[in-house]
Amino acid sequence: MSAHVVSMRDALYEAPGPKMRRRIRVVTIFALALIAIGIALVVRQFHITGQLDPRYWTLFTRTTTWAFLAQGFLGTFRVAFTAGAIALVLGLVLMLGRISEAAWLSTVSRLVIDFFRGVPSLLLIYFFYLVIPKYGIKMPSFWMITLPVALAASGVLAEVFRAGVNAVPKGQSEAALSLGMSDSKIMFKIVFPQALRIVIPSLVSQLVVVVKDTTVAYVVSYPDLMQNARVLISNYDALVSMYFVVAIIYIIVNFAINQFSIYLAHRRGTKIISRNDENPV
Amino acid sequence: MSDAIIQMNHVDKHYGALHVLKDINLEVARGEVVVLIGPSGSGKSTLCRTINRLETIDAGEILFEGTPLPQEGKDLAAVRAEIGMVFQSFNLFAHKTILDNVTMGPIEVLGTPKAKAREEAMELLRRVGVDSQAEKVPAQLSGGQQQRVAIARSLAMNPKVMLFDEPTSALDPEMINEVLDVMVELAQQGMTMVVVTHEMNFARRVANRVVFMADGAIVEEAAPDEFFDHPKSDRARDFLNSIMGH
Numbered sequence A: 001m002s003a004h005v006v007s008m009r010d011a012l013y014e015a016p017g018p019k020m021r022r023r024i025r026v027v028t029i030f031a032l033a034l035i036a037i038g039i040a041l042v043v044r045q046f047h048i049t050g051q052l053d054p055r056y057w058t059l060f061t062r063t064t065t066w067a068f069l070a071q072g073f074l075g076t077f078r079v080a081f082t083a084g085a086i087a088l089v090l091g092l093v094l095m096l097g098r099i100s101e102a103a104w105l106s107t108v109s110r111l112v113i114d115f116f117r118g119v120p121s122l123l124l125i126y127f128f129y130l131v132i133p134k135y136g137i138k139m140p141s142f143w144m145i146t147l148p149v150a151l152a153a154s155g156v157l158a159e160v161f162r163a164g165v166n167a168v169p170k171g172q173s174e175a176a177l178s179l180g181m182s183d184s185k186i187m188f189k190i191v192f193p194q195a196l197r198i199v200i201p202s203l204v205s206q207l208v209v210v211v212k213d214t215t216v217a218y219v220v221s222y223p224d225l226m227q228n229a230r231v232l233i234s235n236y237d238a239l240v241s242m243y244f245v246v247a248i249i250y251i252i253v254n255f256a257i258n259q260f261s262i263y264l265a266h267r268r269g270t271k272i273i274s275r276n277d278e279n280p281v
Numbered sequence B: 001m002s003d004a005i006i007q008m009n010h011v012d013k014h015y016g017a018l019h020v021l022k023d024i025n026l027e028v029a030r031g032e033v034v035v036l037i038g039p040s041g042s043g044k045s046t047l048c049r050t051i052n053r054l055e056t057i058d059a060g061e062i063l064f065e066g067t068p069l070p071q072e073g074k075d076l077a078a079v080r081a082e083i084g085m086v087f088q089s090f091n092l093f094a095h096k097t098i099l100d101n102v103t104m105g106p107i108e109v110l111g112t113p114k115a116k117a118r119e120e121a122m123e124l125l126r127r128v129g130v131d132s133q134a135e136k137v138p139a140q141l142s143g144g145q146q147q148r149v150a151i152a153r154s155l156a157m158n159p160k161v162m163l164f165d166e167p168t169s170a171l172d173p174e175m176i177n178e179v180l181d182v183m184v185e186l187a188q189q190g191m192t193m194v195v196v197t198h199e200m201n202f203a204r205r206v207a208n209r210v211v212f213m214a215d216g217a218i219v220e221e222a223a224p225d226e227f228f229d230h231p232k233s234d235r236a237r238d239f240l241n242s243i244m245g246h
Helices: A008-012 A018-048 A054-061 A063-098 A103-118 A121-135 A141-167 A170-178 A183-220 A225-236 A239-273 B044-050 B073-081 B098-110 B114-127 B143-155 B173-188 B200-206 B224-229 B234-243
Strands: B004-015 B018-029 B033-037 B059-064 B083-086 B161-165 B192-196 B209-214 B217-222
Touching: A054 A063, A054 A225, A054 A239, A063 A103, A063 A141, A063 A183, A063 A225, A063 A239, A103 A141, A121 A141, A121 A183, A141 A183, A170 A183, A170 B073, A170 B083, A170 B143, A183 A225, A183 A239, A183 B098, A225 A239, B004 B044, B018 B044, B018 B192, B018 B217, B033 B044, B033 B200, B044 B161, B044 B192, B073 B083, B073 B098, B083 B143, B098 B114, B098 B143, B114 B143, B143 B161, B143 B173, B173 B192, B173 B200, B192 B200, B200 B224, B209 B224, B209 B234, B217 B224, B217 B234
Parallel strands: B033 B192, B033 B209, B083 B161, B161 B192
Antiparallel strands: B004 B018, B004 B059, B209 B217
16 A cells, blocks of 8 residues: 555656765755754753753753643643634534525625634734623633634635535536435535545644644633743743743644644545555555 | 427527537437437537536426426426436545445435445446445446446436436446446336437447437437438538548
């Protein structure tokens, strides 16, 4: 199976010849050297400015530090998960409205989508944090961060879904029509399941954006990973080391999301795309 | 001609400035096999697709069993359910197994219980010779196999008419016959068929009537032997000469 997987690079470029291979080797060595020098410079600067001093790092030996970070991580997870779920559902609804044959519904949906896509999520957060309470609506800080992040993502997801629906060959719905299936059954049984497989990569990048958007939670003082890190920083005066560790945590989380998407794409996508599983090597 | 299952009266259709169907009058009787032939761009596929309203028409009327085709909604879907269609590019549901492709219509449209639908689907797949592939997905099958599944999928609805829109045009040469064989068998069993094709031997052998189209109009209609041996119009003669040249 894996022998048949064609990467984008294989599809776009021809196989390198001997000269090209030599050049690739030289450039690779050069690039590795540059990266090594870069890292060395950073470490040196850290050393000069005293950032490597143990007092900035010993806090990571305490369980309380990690417990507090874990608490923040849980907050981030709750916000991202809830916002992601809301955005998926709302994005689907907006997309269905957008492709509706009723002109008014399509126009309204497009306006809503463009609004949520166009407005920075921070602005939406300010709206929920500063404007809505003025009208006497009390909202826990959890929703003040979750709703705007969800709304901002829903606009993008609606467009991602729509791109997927448009990418499903017209023959699929024509075949379903010719069987006498209703429009809604065609959408939910034939078109959307295929559209979903097509857009999984874009969907996942958008979920990564959701995770990153949650970091503005400090605006509404919701205890997410970023907010808790800020508390620890002011307690221990360990700015660089703390942000360094937190950055790594975010990278790991988003890397995990990406890996999950690759797993999903392989589990469900290759079934349709690959014609080669019939004759394994 | 009270036995006509499909009647097209003065049907016209335009794509912008292009007049793709010009005053089409055609009747298909129950049990009849009508083959539409003609040069590419002559409107034969479009004609075929108007019969289940995958293409709308601008003027004229199309009757199915004596009733005008509904324009939309449940009524139209109900008529479509009685008209099978096989496409040039198969159009099997790419995310469903072969078996699910065939049971989709009966389960979702006719409300057939799952177990019964599966049983009937397996029987149909056996009939077209792809029952051993039932659990695979369409991309794992050859073109000829996929097209046979597509025929089984249509048959699962127990259609009164089958439309074939160039069913072998996308196939590798060695796979054409396996699909034609299934179609011949269907015709022999008395299925009413409208077939758009370039397979002249099939037309000669199976058709009750050949309809020759050019530039959006029906130029000539005749029994196959009559048409192939003594074409009346210059257009038909030219067309036959150009494809029979070798």
